[in-house]
Amino acid sequence: GAGVSQSPSNKVTEKGKDVELRCDPISGHTALYWYRQSLGQGLEFLIYFQGNSAPDKSGLPSDRFSAERTGGSVSTLTIQRTQQEDSAVYLCASSPELAEGQETQYFGPGTRLLVL
Amino acid sequence: AQSVTQLGSHVSVSEGALVLLRCNYSSSVPPYLFWYVQYPNQGLQLLLKYTSAATLVKGINGFEAEFKKSETSFHLTKPSAHMSDAAEYFCAVSGEAGTALIFGKGTTLSVSS
Numbered sequence: 001g002a003g004v005s006q007s008p009s010n011k012v013t014e015k016g017k018d019v020e021l022r023c024d025p026i027s028g029h030t031a032l033y034w035y036r037q038s039l040g041q042g043l044e045f046l047i048y049f050q051g052n053s054a055p056d057k058s059g060l061p062s063d064r065f066s067a068e069r070t071g072g073s074v075s076t077l078t079i080q081r082t083q084q085e086d087s088a089v090y091l092c093a094s095s096p097e098l099a100e101g102q103e104t105q106y107f108g109p110g111t112r113l114l115v116l
Numbered sequence: 117a118q119s120v121t122q123l124g125s126h127v128s129v130s131e132g133a134l135v136l137l138r139c140n141y142s143s144s145v146p147p148y149l150f151w152y153v154q155y156p157n158q159g160l161q162l163l164l165k166y167t168s169a170a171t172l173v174k175g176i177n178g179f180e181a182e183f184k185k186s187e188t189s190f191h192l193t194k195p196s197a198h199m200s201d202a203a204e205y206f207c208a209v210s211g212e213a214g215t216a217l218i219f220g221k222g223t224t225l226s227v228s229s
Contacts, residue, residue: 109159
């Protein structure tokens with residue numbers, strides 16, 4: 001079946017512009033996560049959604065970052081007024097349910113963001 | 117709080133040699149532990165996971181890992197390396213309900229012929 005898809009695969013933007021990154025999770029998966037992978041910082045959790053519950057935003061680095069998930073499926077991560085330090089690969093993952101952390105997270109290929 | 121430490125950011129082995137990638141964790145609750153692999157320009161793929169069913173966990177591509185509570189370790193091994201094993205490997209932990217994975221910094225595995 002189809003895996004997690006992300007678009008665009010690459011995004012180059014100018015400092016100060018807003019960007020939107022999209023994630024299509026595996027159909028039927030109730031949990032969705034965003035992570036950021038950058039040199040020197042490794043993989044960092046950003047935000048996760050579980051069903052209709054309020055999202056856990058504890059990993060968002062600043063108020064320039066926001067995300068939403070419409071209809072329990074597609075998610076969009078928005079970065080406003082991008083800065084050069086936002087350059088990274090943004091990874092999305094989904095899992096079928098949250099059972100005390102046991103469930104496997106399935107990752108998309110990522111969006112490589114470069115802020116000039 | 118949970119954390120993961122991967123010892124060695126870069127490991128080099130010869131083809132056919134033993135692969136050992138080290139991972140130590142810290143967790144205030146019984147942990148669930150994962151190893152993921154990332155090939156260049158790709159997302160992460162699950163190799164194996166420990167969820168308390170058995171301490172020796174077998175995964176894909178001939179990899180296995182042993183959970184040792186006394187040593188707070190979850191090292192990844194493979195008896196004989198293949199060229200195709202060259203990639204970056206991440207150890208991760210979760211345990212508290214409703215939390216995301218906490219990843220180590222990753223270990224890049226190089227395999228030479």
